[in-house]
Amino acid sequence: MVVATCLLVLAVLLLTGAKSNITNNKIDDACNLPDDLIKEIRSYEPIVEKIIGATMNGKFKGATYNELTKFVDKFGPRVSGTKNLEDSIDHMLDLLKKNNLDNVHGEEVQVPHWVRGEEEAWILEPRLTNLPVLGLGFSVSTPEEGITAEVLVVKSFEELNQSNFTEKAKGKIIVFNNDYVTYGVSVKYRSLGASRAAEKGGVAALVRSVTNYSQRTLHTGMQSYESGVRKIPVASITVEDARFLQRLQDRGEKIVVKLKLMNVNNKPKTSRNTVSEIKGSQKPEKVVLVSGHLDSWDVGNGAMDDGGGAFISWYSLVVLRALNLTPKRTVRCVLWTGEEFGLTGVIGYNATHANELDNFTFVMESDEGTFTPQGLVYSAGKQGGCILQEVLKLMASINATRAEYGASCGSDISIWTGNGIPGASLLNDAEKYFWYHHSAADTIDVENPDDLDKGLALWASVAYIIADLSLEFPRERVPDSIEGSLLLKALNHHKVSNGN
Amino acid sequence: MVVATCLLVLAVLLLTGAKSNITNNKIDDACNLPDDLIKEIRSYEPIVEKIIGATMNGKFKGATYNELTKFVDKFGPRVSGTKNLEDSIDHMLDLLKKNNLDNVHGEEVQVPHWVRGEEEAWILEPRLTNLPVLGLGFSVSTPEEGITAEVLVVKSFEELNQSNFTEKAKGKIIVFNNDYVTYGVSVKYRSLGASRAAEKGGVAALVRSVTNYSQRTLHTGMQSYESGVRKIPVASITVEDARFLQRLQDRGEKIVVKLKLMNVNNKPKTSRNTVSEIKGSQKPEKVVLVSGHLDSWDVGNGAMDDGGGAFISWYSLVVLRALNLTPKRTVRCVLWTGEEFGLTGVIGYNATHANELDNFTFVMESDEGTFTPQGLVYSAGKQGGCILQEVLKLMASINATRAEYGASCGSDISIWTGNGIPGASLLNDAEKYFWYHHSAADTIDVENPDDLDKGLALWASVAYIIADLSLEFPRERVPDSIEGSLLLKALNHHKVSNGN
Structure with a gap:
């Protein structure tokens, strides 16, 4: 598996780079969703208001920032293959359990272990x-x-x-x-x-x-x-x-x-993807996935890449649990490992969960910053896009109603998006993302408590609604997806080998 | 002299820090200059247009930036006490001579020689x-x-x-x-x-x-x-x-x-202030001084602090000479040494030139960035302020007409300003100055050819007009100057010793 993974790992290098330049298209504005569906989506308004209230003004105000600050202060950089990354994963597993989430566990996967020396x-x-x-x-x-x-x-x-x-x-x-x-x-x-x-x-x-x-x-x-x-x-x-x-x-x-x-x-090491859930009340086998990655580069502290994304993801489950909001489907949070070294975590996860993919209703990832949220970049068909537009209307009070189409959005989730499984990335005011990206300047100082609160409100609300809708989120042909999966394309067209 | 200088050097540390927060006051707008004087100032409009034309669109377009780029690329950081600083001074003396300026020479002064080691x-x-x-x-x-x-x-x-x-x-x-x-x-x-x-x-x-x-x-x-x-x-x-x-x-x-x-x-070393002139046609003993410092910190390249200021200063003389503009009084450019280690260069110069100070008509310095110029921060009495306001009206085409009062403006020239000798600093859009100041990021990338051209146009025009006016620039009591000279204040009130 390691060899196969390594091939995969390196095939997706180009893909990792594909972030942030695939969000330029917009879906056709002419949506014709059934009235019942529109009505159903709008019926979530009180729940969304509850979530926004709790995150923006209530018990969770500033909580994501505070938790993230403690986390990055305690662990600093969390590099693939290091004991420090594994310690931070242990810490997260403890935190997830303490927050009373379901099915908290780590899932092992092999990750690269390249170590910087004197330079x-x-x-x-x-x-x-x-x-x-x-x-x-x-x-x-x-x-x-x-x-x-x-x-x-x-x-x-x-x-x-x-x-x-x-x-x-x-x-x-x-x-x-x-x-x-x-x-x-x-x-x-x-x-x-x-x-x-x-x-x-x-x-x-x-x-x-x-x-x-x-x-x-x-x-x-x-x-x-x-x-x-x-x-x-x-x-x-x-x-x-x-x-x-x-x-x-x-x-x-x-x-x-x-x-x-x-x-x-060095030789690859065993790491873990960190899993937690809000088990669904009616269709627990169906999964809405929210995610970000826990590993980081060795310079900086990975507070932005991807501390913010990982933390709004697991905190979404904490908020839903605290508000006693249990959707029909399962909301699963996976905090990926080994993202920075070629999406290793998600590739291992994809292999292990191959039989479950039919049950993946919707996949979400935040890995392009958690600056002021604006809405979602999504990979879905026309009806899916219209549903997300309707859902995002409920985010008007936090000014995050934009839905932008991106054929194969996300970094880790791009293994699925653009390839039949609908999904979305957090759309945010990431103008300065690459000022800090993979540099010593990726510290908690880049993050902002209010923006994290808003991102959390959006993230928890969208995950909840999609997991709870009577309708299964549609798997349609992705419009203009001439590229198909960038990952598969990379695998098919780039014969590359790793550094081992 | 070294010991005395050292005391002085350290007394002005606070003063070096006083840059940029002394520009908040504005002179009374009610100016009542004699009509003849206003008319005379306005008569310089064709000359100012000629200078602006040559720097913004003519032969000198981009020249300051290009010369500065070659200079910082060749020498990099120019630290007080180093051979590299002296080599850069030799290079400047050659350049000044090649540009046919008058009285080109170095004036020796002792400067500190502190050397960074392993950190x-x-x-x-x-x-x-x-x-x-x-x-x-x-x-x-x-x-x-x-x-x-x-x-x-x-x-x-x-x-x-x-x-x-x-x-x-x-x-x-x-x-x-x-x-x-x-x-x-x-x-x-x-x-x-x-x-x-x-x-x-x-x-x-x-x-x-x-x-x-x-x-x-x-x-x-x-x-x-x-x-x-x-x-x-x-x-x-x-x-x-x-x-x-x-x-x-x-x-x-x-x-x-x-x-x-x-x-x-280490023990102090001999360095040099770098002098050049356009000798005045009628009152050559009277001096309008333009200046910036050549030395820099050891991190970065000192392109902003103070390459830009030094280069618009000596290039002002080059432009005046090339345009055959010889004012009545002498325009003298001094490129200070040892500024970063306590204004050592100007302190030595002040001691040597004590007998000449009565002839200092006006002292100018650019050491707070050469971003988009806005006008001048000046230290002068009411009539002087009104004269500068009138002169700056001629800078409308480069949008640099602001005159702001600062009791003791400048860094090197603060040894004189606020203490009877009128002077001015370049006022510019220096919002980001401290993003780069004394850091590795002080490179040529901070500078902008257009801004340097505009700064040069302003600098050369103001120096020329003040050096050429029939009226001697007035030495008046500086308004609200309860502080007097910050330098003298520092010397009187801070008993400090240096690191030797």
Whole structure:
């Protein structure tokens, strides 16, 4: 299973990068839901008001933020394969039990265990200066003495493929100074830069951090080595330093860099997806899933990515239980493990629960920030979209009524969305998400108590209503889903191998 | 002279911090300048248009940015006492000569030579985690093995003085977690935190970075040791980490930190203020001074602080010369050295030029950013303020017509402003100045070619007009100047000693 998982893990690297750029379409506004259904959805208004009241002004006001703060303060970063991640999972299992949720348990899965070691780089020519670097996931090490080589800066893969660049690439450290467009567009340099550089004879790759704002900030993340291509060390550099190196090259300066990365790719370790439920009163086998991931990168504290998403998810169940709201179907919360190293947790979960997938009514995930919520990005057919629009009308008092269509939304849940199982991600004011993403700046200071309260209110309300509706949420052909599942597409079209 | 200078140097630490919070007053709008004077000022409109045309659309469009970029790329940080600073001064002297300016020369002055060494801190309890630190100027070292001690977090000096905190301070590492108010208000924790902590028996001090926005960003800066108080090591920590430590303490956690700072305070070195002129055609002994500082902190590249200010200053002379504009009085550019270590350059200059000060018509400095210019912050009497308001009306096309009164404006020039000699600082949209100030993020990426062009146009125009007016710029009593010279006040009221 580990080998298969590893193939899967690396196949979804591109997918992890696909976040946030798939939310541009809007469903046809002309909805023709049956009057009875509209009436039924509107009948949830008192319940939604109760939930909003409890989270915004009542007993749970500020609770998500406070719990999340204590959690990140206690554990800090929670990296795939570490004891600290497992300790934080134990802590969560305790918390879920203490909050009287049903069926609290961990489900084992193998996760990668790549460990960052000493990392250091210096520009030796044209003038000696330190070059801050942050190794990318699965990067191989340099030799102990580092790699010292001339630098070739390129702005894109296309530029690297031009003969005047290609002929200079051999033996060089290749710097990718790609302008930020969107995360989905720009992350390919992080994901594939090492192999593209190695194909041209590069000895290492340095990739400009994927962000739309920098204060000399380093952003790490996963990358994959293509099979059959030499594995070379790869690290991120800051936007500022990438531009600096570009300017030096444009002036005809000879640039020499020394790079040392002492990372270790250990054997996979056992981790756990963390499960809890509000068992359904009438159709307990049917599942509305709410989720976020507990693991994080090793820099920062993973308060935003994905502490906020994980915490509004499990807290939704706490709120429903406390308000004695038990829907007809089961609301299940899964806090994924190993997301940052290739969606490992959800891939293992998907394999174990293959027989249950027919009972997955709706899958929800918050992993693109918990800033001011605006509504949902959903992957569903036309009727499904109309139902969600109607449900979101109940969120008017928290100003979160937008429904945006995204063919295969989410990160972990994209294993299912766009592939027949309807689902949704939290739509929020995530303009600054990539300012902090995978950086040391991902701390609790990014989060805001009010926004978390609103996100929780939305999350709990939507999960409850969909789990309680008389109608089973429709599984329809997803409109314009020419892409199908990005995950399956990745698996089918990218022959990649992992760093083991 | 060195000893005297050192006393002066440290006396002005508070003053360095006084930037940016002295611009709140506005002069009385009721100006009654003689019609002839108004007419004369307005007669400069064609010259101002010529200057604006050359900088915004003509031969100098983008030139300041390009020159500054090449400069910071070539030299990087230019720290007081280093060969690199002296090399950059040699480079500037060459550039000034090449640009055909008058009287180009360096004037020697002694500057501090404090060198940052290995710096590292760890939170050992309640959980092991790295604590990024950045030593403050003149900080003494820890022992080689570091200092390991419990932490006491305080929000203010007032809190530290409360008995329940004071009695806990002995033997502790004191963390100042002061909320940012303004730079002028908040910088006192950086400037004086070490001595305040030592007075209560603290063994080291960690000061929250002085900034209104953080991405886990460290900001360094000068600090002073009060005479008669034990010198303890002092470093900045990030806003996020200061808050984290506060939360741990508020929860009753025992916090233990290990701090290692291996800084060295070497003997002062000889540096130079960099002088160039447009010699006046009729009253060459009269001087309008334009200035900025060439030295910088060791993190970042000093592109903003104060590359931008220095470069619009010397480029003003280049523009005037190229346009063949020779005013009646001399326009002198001085690029200060040693500003970051206590205004050392200007203090030396002031001593050497004591006999010439009567001829200082007007002193200008840009050291609070070269973002979009808005006008001037000035220190002058009522008539002077009215003259500047009239001059700035000519800047309407670049939307930089604001005149704000600041009793003792500027950093280097504050040795003169507010103390009888009229002067002005560049007023600009510096909202984000402290996002980058004294941090690794102070790079050329902060600067903008258009803003530098506008700043240059304003700077060159104002300097030219004041140097050319038939009227000598009035030396009047500065309104509401109850403070007098902040520098003199600092010298009189703060008995401080330096780190030597």
